[in-house]
Structures are given as structure tokens and as C-alpha cells.
Amino acid sequence: MQIINPYIYHQLVSPQFLSQILALSKILPAFSYGGFESHLGSKQSQVDFFVRYFSNQAINDLLNYYQWEPLKNLAQEWADIKSPLHQKFTDIWLEFDINEQSLQRLIPGIFFTLNKQIDKNIPELTQQALRLLSRPIPSKLESNLKLCVDCLPKGASFLHIGIMLSRPHQAIRLDVAGIAFDRVLDYLREIGWIAQTNRLRSLIADLSNFADHIHLAFDVGDTIFPRIGLECFLKQQPKYEPRWQLFLDYLVKQELCTPAKQNALLSWPGFSQIKSNHVSRDDYILGNKGINILGRSISHIKIVEQPNFPLEAKAYLAIAQRWFEPDLLPEKEAN
Template identity: 45%
Template sequence: MEDYLNVVVPYLPSELVSASALSNIRALSKVLPPFSLAGFESRLGTAQPVVDLLVRFPRLKLPLPQAFLAHSAWRSLHNLCQDWVQPTSELYDQLQHIWLEFDLDRPAASVPIPCLFLSLSDTVQDARSLVKLAHRLPEHTISASIAANLTRCAHALPTNARIEHLGAMLSRPNQAIRVVVSGIRLQQIPEYLTKIGWHDSTNRLTALISNLLEQVDSVAILDLDVGEQILPKIGIECFNRQPSPHPRQQQFLDYLVGQELCTPEKQAAIAQWTGLSQNIPQNDAAPTNLMWGDLFLRGKAHSIFWRSVSHIKLSYQPEQPLDAKAYLAFGHNWFDASVPLSA
């Protein structure tokens, strides 16, 4: 992963990542294999430039360092992947991807423990399959109460929404299951939360959603932590993908700055992130794992590293201040050489 970071890190402004945070990222990248899709999580409301790293695990038998396999969480993940790559296994059809998130607010340990997210296929929509998959999450025990809450989350879904990810926050003390609901409309969120037993003593969520409807797409992603009860902190992932005559992403960031959820410096830094950079095979910094693909496709495809702002997440908890994070995606693809590139 180190070679990939060398390509994109020059475009990561110092307002978003400090020298110490970058040192933590580089140390982690030295022990990780390359991933074609990854991203940074950046906290927007603080001047402290701390970022976390996310990577999408491919459906491959990736070689892991022996030191990793000495840890039970990594062994469980390794066994999960061993099943996932087998076409005859249930997991083969049930999981699209596996995502790992590494918290980097402190120097990476010699064996870094990630948060794990299972990306579910469309075939996993019934509550029974959901609970069964939850039992495969490493280092987690699914009690009868947790299973009942997961079932309630599945049964209460609007017809246009689905549970897209199940997460295990292995690097954190909280043993709740992260449930990620995609396709839900912003105005459907309060009713859905009420149905699953979530409570808001302040009733501020409705006002927040009314404000968001003026700033972002109406379809969002909702993050929940499901334990013996539905925990109070939720996340609303906001997107600006729909065509608009106005630059809505900039408008949304203006709103966040006005609400003191984003510093002006980080707002400006985010605007510098998006773009393309061409991988030059002859360049000493070019990732070695792409060499054969670049040679085979020479003249037929552009070898491109791309950077984009995926979304902005607002974390809401009754009686607590709002918090905003930006998710800065990057990855590598080969693009048809007959199509002109635009940075």
C-alpha cells in the first residue's frame, strides 16, 4: 500500500493531515498489501489534522504477515476471507466486499487492529440471514437481545432502503454491531429510528434533517450502533451526486462552516483534493504491482489514480454537539486510451 500512498499523498493538503498523522499512515502502509480502492476519513470541525485510513479488501487470498495471524481478530478475518473466495460457500454470494478502517489518532501498533465492515449483496435482506452473518463478525458475541435488535432493524426498513453493511468496531471498546442502511430518504429517518427503538430526548433531529434537505441529496445512508439496545449516536452520510445548477457541495461546506462544524481552512483543503494523476510505469514511484498490467495495456489504456470526495458524514447524538467528517476516496483504474482525460 505504500506505493499507492506515494502517488496520492502529495495531493493531501497539510490542513487535513499533519506530519505526525502522515507518519502514522506511512507506517501502516508499509505492512499492508496494495488495495485498488481506499480513502481517508478527516474530521472537519477541529483544527487538528487527524485522518483515518479505509481500504477495500479484494476477493482474493491475500498473504498477511505472520505477526498479523498471531492475533485472533486477524485470524478470524483470514478465515472469513478463505470462505468468501470459495464459489461454493454461502459467503461468496452474500458478500460483495470487505472494508477495513484503521484508527490513526495514535501511532500504528506493530499489529494494527482494524474496524471491519461486511458489504452485503442484494440477496441478504431477510433478518435471519442478517443475524447469521453477524455471527461471523470477529470478536463479537451475538446475544439474543442483539439478534432481536438486528431483526427489528431489518423489519422496519422502508421499501426503498436496505442494510448495506454490517460492521465490527474491533479497535474500539464498544462491542455493538455497526449497521449501515443505504437508500433511505432523509425524511424517512426519524420514523425508522422510532420503529427500531431509538430515542431522542431533544427532538433536534427533525430540524437538522430539514436543513439537510436544502443542502444535499434527499437519499442518504444511516449508520447505527446496535447492541443490547440501539445506541444514541447515529451517523447520516450526506451526498451531492444529483445534477444541480448550483455547486451544492460547496454550498454544503459553506453551511458546515457557518454551523462551526468545519473550519474554513479544511473547507479550502477539501476543494484541492479532487483530481486525476497518471501512473507512469517508468517512474521510480510507480507501484510495482501495476507494472504487468501497465505493460500489457500500453497504448490501449491510461493507468490512472483518481481522487474524489465520497461524502460527508454528520454524527448526531442527543444532548451532544454535532460532528462532521469528510471521506476522501482514492483508487486506481485503467481507462480507455481513446477517451480524453480531464483532470
Template identity: 30%
Template sequence: MRSPLAESLDVLLPDLVPELVAPHMAARLKGLANGLPIILRGGFECRLGADAHRVDLQQCVYPGEGDLLRERTSTSMPRGFLAEWPSRLASIPEIWLEFDLDRPTDLPLSPVVFLGLPQGVSPAMETHGVAEKGVDLLLGREWRRDRLRRYFSACPHGVFVSHIGAMSSRRGMSNPGASSESDTGPNGYLRVNVKRLRADSLPGYLRRIGWREDTEGPEASMRRLHSFVERITVCLDMGLDAAPDHAPEIHPRIGLECISGGQPPGDPHWAALLDDLVKWGLCEPKKRDLLLRWPGRVTPGNARAPWPRYLRAISHLHPRKPLSTFDRQLSHIKVIRQSTGRLEAKAYLWFEHQWS
């Protein structure tokens, strides 16, 4: 029997196929979903270039849902972290599991795990302690804690670290010029997301954390993107180990996540940003059009596939007969800049099941 998440993807994916999600990728996503917990909240990570077809799946997990992760033995999730989350790590409001579809299908499901830290905290060092504890439990081994501290202590007033991703499940990052964001080193790295930086404060922040690459290119890219959106999250990759030949302190790649306050079509900033990415050669026009149509609500009445049996059964058995819906939003657009200056764009599409 197919899982509720797989049947939910039957409902969600038709509006993305074939431009954003190729048919063979849709089949792989549904196969992956069959082994995942019944958490109907997450997103799709879609590449926007002309020949970029890979799509990854994300699940957003709240503190009370740890048991759902423990029940799915096919999902490799650190048990120590799940045991400590409700107590020592109670200030972490959510975690994100990201499943990369470039992995061989015969390997265990080993997600990249992102810790969502308390938001808007300044000075940023106030959340450093819980971040370090969380990473300790996720990795289960020694790592360069002193490096992570820099990312927090270097934050100017009002700037904070929002998420930390333990990217140790990814491989191949020993090549700093690797073209794919999923290329990682033998011992992994941490993805550190920093919110509220502005273009004029970016070079100083990068120097304080030990960045040795050019800062003019990232600053110029950030200024261009800031002309379309107010908020940009800066994503940096921190090497976990001491040996520079295998894990540089900071990988020479930077991600810029662009966020606007509303949703299309009411918020015109998304369309303006995507139009510019099309001109920049980073986004296919057909992909732009599908992204702008993604926000909205899917119901049993407008769905393009049969509604998940699990949700129909719950609605039928409930005395109030609540309406089962999926809310869809455009979360953010990410532009990744390699040390060579090469750029890549991705879109992150949010979905969440709701009862009304």
C-alpha cells in the same frame, strides 16, 4: 524497503497536507501503510473541525483479494471469515478495513471491518441472513442476533441496510456521552448503515428499532442536510451484549452520511453543503477548499512525488506499457450528532489505482 501502498501515499497525500492531514499524521499513515496488503484502493477519513487533526486510513477489498490479506500477518483479520467469503458469503461484494490512528503504535494492526451487503435489495430482510453469518465469522463469539434483525425488519419499502461494521476493535464506548466517534465499549458494537431513509420516515424507523432518545434533533439535522444532497445514509451503533450497563441496545449517537451524484466542480451540491457546514461551525474554510479540489486523476506527469516503483516496474514490463493513474473522488461527508446535540463533521476521500 517501503511498500507500494506507502509509496502511493507519497503521491496522494501532498494535496491534503497540512490543512486536512497534518505532517505528523502523514508520517503515521505511511508507517501504517508499510504493514498493509498491496491493495491500492481505499480512502482517507478526515475530521473537518478547527482543532481536529486525526486521519484514518481505509482499504476496500474485493472477494478475489483475500489471499493478499492472509499474506500480511501483521494485519489482524479473522481467518474464518476469509475462508468462507468465496463460498457461504459470496453475495458480499466488498469489505472495508478501517485503521484508526489513535491506537498505540506497538499494538497489532486490528482494523474495524465493514461488510458491504448487496445494494438496493428490498425488502431489506432478504440480506439479513448473509449479514448475520458474516458478523458471526467476524466476531467469533456470542452476540445479540435478535437486535440486528430489527434493523432489517424495520426498513420501509425501498430502504435497506448497506453496510455493517464490526467495531469490536475500538474501546471506551461505555460512556454514551463520549465526544469521539472512536470511543467504544469493552465489548464493542455494530455499526449499521441504512440507506434511502428520508427525514419524515426517520423517527418511525428509530422507534421500531428501540431508540429511546429524542428524534426531533436528528430529524431536524437530516432535513437541513437534505436541502443540499439527495441521498443520506443513516449510521447507527448497536450494542453487542445483553448487559445494558456495558452495552446499551442503541448508542445515543447518529451519523448522517451525505452523498451527491456527481463530483465537484461539476456538481454544485458539494460546495453548497460544505459552505453550510462552514456557517454551522463544523468545517474550516481551508479544509472545505481542499476537499473541493480533491476529485480528479493523478498521473506520473502531474504527481508531486516520485511514482511508486512497484507500478513503474509493472508498466515497464508490460508489452502495452499501460498508463498508471490514481482516480480520486469525494465519497461522502458525514455529520455525527451526539445525544447532547453536539455535532462533528468528517469527509471521506476515495482513491483507486487504475491502468489505462
């Protein structure tokens, strides 16, 4: 993690929060993909840190630090090849709200990446995960989740189920991919979302000018919560996609992003070579010809709509470790 320090501008992650993230990364099991969630507004400095794991072994390793029985139960269930969780969840994300608490007291939110073929199993899988984590199950959760599944437009799918362990409200976060811009409001109405739609309709129309596609994130419990996240994705990074500049210009104009954070965000993507004596290149398919590279990219930007609150914008800065054949690296990309 130290290798990315020169590229993390304090406008995006304050030195105080960065020191906590670096300390946490030393404790966590090794990961090849992670990143930061940075608020882009002028008065917002909160940062979240997330990591992605593809096996239960990493979660078991985590338990050497977090002696937390519910997480142990989840890891054991995920390891069982006969378990629906093993068959339906392809990987797990842990998201930490970085704050003033000590590292020992940080409780991660858990996000499960779903097999795209299992939409109808979501109510049962969600309740099983909640039981393993010793979390209450809202009385209307099953029927609300079923409604979300039944109303899903053709071509759309559920990408993640999130259990926000560090948050006070008892709800499940759903992340839906593949909904066309012009179908978002229809879907929300069909699942029982009740809120004023004028601002959201205008926002979606604006975002369609910049993003290639969006994911819809919302919370489900005894009701469909009014807070909506629109996660905006572009296929290319800013060097190859001028709409990033236009998108961020729009956010600055709407006072959802400061000019300083805009500049810092556009400067983030790139590659850094990792030079370490702790990893043997002979362990990888490229043998001693490989170069260990840490890639930095903008994953997406989320716009949060919540009735009676100002809009919010958050950037998700991703880091990914990969081995490359030297001749395949873009010229002058490594720095």
C-alpha cells in the same frame, strides 16, 4: 501512495498521521480503492484510513503481517464458495484508527458489503461473522437486528455490516441506504431508537437542501445506540456541483468545519498519472495504450448526531486506481 502527497493538505491530514498512513500502506496488500476519514472540526485531528478488498486472497496476504487467528478464520470462510459469507458479502473494507500505537498493534474495523437481496439473512450472517472473529454476541443482538430488517422502508436496503474491532463497546455498525429524508426519523423510532428528535429533525431538513441522498449509520447491540451518522452524498464532484460549496459554507457557519479545511477539501478532487516500472500495461485489457490514473474524489460527508454532545462533521476522501484510454480522459483533468 506517495503520488497523492502534494494533494493532502495538512489541514485534513497532519504530517504525523500521514507518515503513519504511508507506512501502513506499504505493508498492506495492494488495493485499488481506499481513502481517509478526516474530522472537519477545529479541535479534531483524528484520521482513519480505509481500504477495500474484493477477494479473500488480499486478506490472506494481510495475514503475512497480521498473524491474527480470527482474521484467518474469516478469510478461509469467505473463500469457501459454499459459505453464506462468500455468497452474501461482495467485498470487505478494513478501517484503521490512526493513532499513537505502533503499526503492529493497529487492529482494523471490518466492514462487509452486502448483496442487496439478503436483508432477512442479516442476523444470521452477523452472528456467524462475530463467531469467526471470536467476538462476543450481545444477548439481544439477534432480535434487534431482526427488528431493523422488519422495519426497513420499501426501497431501502442494508449496504454494510461493520464489526468495530478496535472500539470498546460490543456493537454492530449498520449502514442503510435508500431511506428518504422524510422517513429517517420514523424508521429510527420504529427500531427503538430513543433520543430527543428536535435537533435531528432540523438537521435532516437542512441536509436535504444539499445532498442527493443519505445513508443512515448506527450501532446495534443489546440496544439501538443513540449515536447516529447521516452520510451525505452528492452525485457530482465540486467542479460540476455547486452545492458542495453551499454545503461546506453551511458547515462552516454551523462551526462544524473550519474555513481552512473547507478550502483543502474542495481542492482535493482530481486525477494524477501513476508512472511505475512495477506494473505492466500489457497485463490490462487496454494493452500498451492505457494510462494508469489515480483518481481523487470526495466520497461523502458524515454528520454525527449524539445526544448531549456537539454535532460532528467528517469528510471521506477517496482514492481509486484505474486504467484509462488516453482519449477518454477529460481534457486538463490530469495533473
